[in-house]
Amino acid sequence: MRNQMPITDFNYELFFDLSPDLFCIAGYDGFFKRINPAVSETLGYTIDELYSRPINDFIHPEDRDITDQVRERLHLSKPLLNFENRYLSKSGEEIWLSWTSMPFESDGMVFAIAKNITHKKNIEADRNALLGHLSQLNQELRQLTYSTSHDLRAPVNNMLAVFELITPAMMPDSEARELMDILKVSGEKLSKTLNHYVDMLKARHSSRATGEKIKLSDCVDAVMDSIRILITGAEAEIRLDFEQVNELDCNRAYMESILLNLITNSIKYAQPGVVPRIRISTRKNQRSTQLMIEDNGLGFDLEKVRPRMFRINQTFHNNQDSKGLGLYLVNYHVTSMGGKIDVESQPNVGTKFTITF
Numbered sequence: 001m002r003n004q005m006p007i008t009d010f011n012y013e014l015f016f017d018l019s020p021d022l023f024c025i026a027g028y029d030g031f032f033k034r035i036n037p038a039v040s041e042t043l044g045y046t047i048d049e050l051y052s053r054p055i056n057d058f059i060h061p062e063d064r065d066i067t068d069q070v071r072e073r074l075h076l077s078k079p080l081l082n083f084e085n086r087y088l089s090k091s092g093e094e095i096w097l098s099w100t101s102m103p104f105e106s107d108g109m110v111f112a113i114a115k116n117i118t119h120k121k122n123i124e125a126d127r128n129a130l131l132g133h134l135s136q137l138n139q140e141l142r143q144l145t146y147s148t149s150h151d152l153r154a155p156v157n158n159m160l161a162v163f164e165l166i167t168p169a170m171m172p173d174s175e176a177r178e179l180m181d182i183l184k185v186s187g188e189k190l191s192k193t194l195n196h197y198v199d200m201l202k203a204r205h206s207s208r209a210t211g212e213k214i215k216l217s218d219c220v221d222a223v224m225d226s227i228r229i230l231i232t233g234a235e236a237e238i239r240l241d242f243e244q245v246n247e248l249d250c251n252r253a254y255m256e257s258i259l260l261n262l263i264t265n266s267i268k269y270a271q272p273g274v275v276p277r278i279r280i281s282t283r284k285n286q287r288s289t290q291l292m293i294e295d296n297g298l299g300f301d302l303e304k305v306r307p308r309m310f311r312i313n314q315t316f317h318n319n320q321d322s323k324g325l326g327l328y329l330v331n332y333h334v335t336s337m338g339g340k341i342d343v344e345s346q347p348n349v350g351t352k353f354t355i356t357f
Helices: 012-018 037-043 047-052 061-074 118-165 174-203 216-226 228-234 252-268 302-308 326-336
Strands: 022-027 032-035 080-088 094-104 109-116 212-215 237-241 247-250 277-284 289-295 340-346 350-356
Touching: 022 037, 032 037, 032 047, 037 047, 061 080, 094 118, 118 174, 174 216, 174 228, 212 216, 212 252, 216 228, 216 237, 216 252, 216 277, 228 252, 247 252, 252 277, 252 289, 252 326, 252 350, 302 340, 326 340
Parallel strands: 237 277
Antiparallel strands: 022 032, 022 109, 080 094, 094 109, 212 247, 277 289, 289 350, 340 350
């Protein structure tokens, strides 16, 4: 058996005096009757100053009313657990304390222990300020997206109106007519996308994007039509394999944006002198459906870039067209639809994005 100190030999004053928590005994008259050194050290007043003035003098003015209400309940022999209020130190510093108090009505005393939680409260305040700032930025980005989508519709519609006025007789050259047709298709696609974004932003009230039954092959065709010149100019080879899954319940505009960004990235970041080869496929297992987009491009060192992969304004190659928005939007769209995205990549080998729904 362990040797135990006889309880009568233990100096309880040490326990009272050495505790880092604030121990105090207060009278029903509102004055401290006994306090340990931690009270004086925390508030910066001398022991005599703390004894000579009402406790309310040390409480933050904004917390005095609620403290009085709690004190009244204590005087009705109701214990107090985890009550938080603010005190002001002698230097004017705001001190947050969390109290546990037990009343003894027969003696007219309250025995209380408090923990200094100022550091915790400061962290919470910083976090709330950051969340407020992020919320404001998110609102500004949403408004910018709405304004951009809305304001771009007018010039796009004007461009489409001009295309309608151009007749074949005005353009006898067959190659020019072909280019004009490509521009017209691209303009119609852009107009449709802008209209869809505006309607979606107006209607969206939930944290997830509204979904519909779509065919991935149709989405890919729409995207490829809109960037036909880019694909042709790069001589890119795009292979599709939707044998396992072709239909998904998701937001069409988001899916087309995901495909557009990942396909154009594969072409923009192709290895010099190497034909871009892009494979888009799906697979299904018992728990999920996956969409894979892989290429043979420049790739990147995941160990270096993974922490900032999907952050805004992040670029990983020296390309003048890079704005640092593509992967940010891809990740935003995927997570908004309840999915997640994983990346595999090696420099000068290629990149594979796996989207799991």
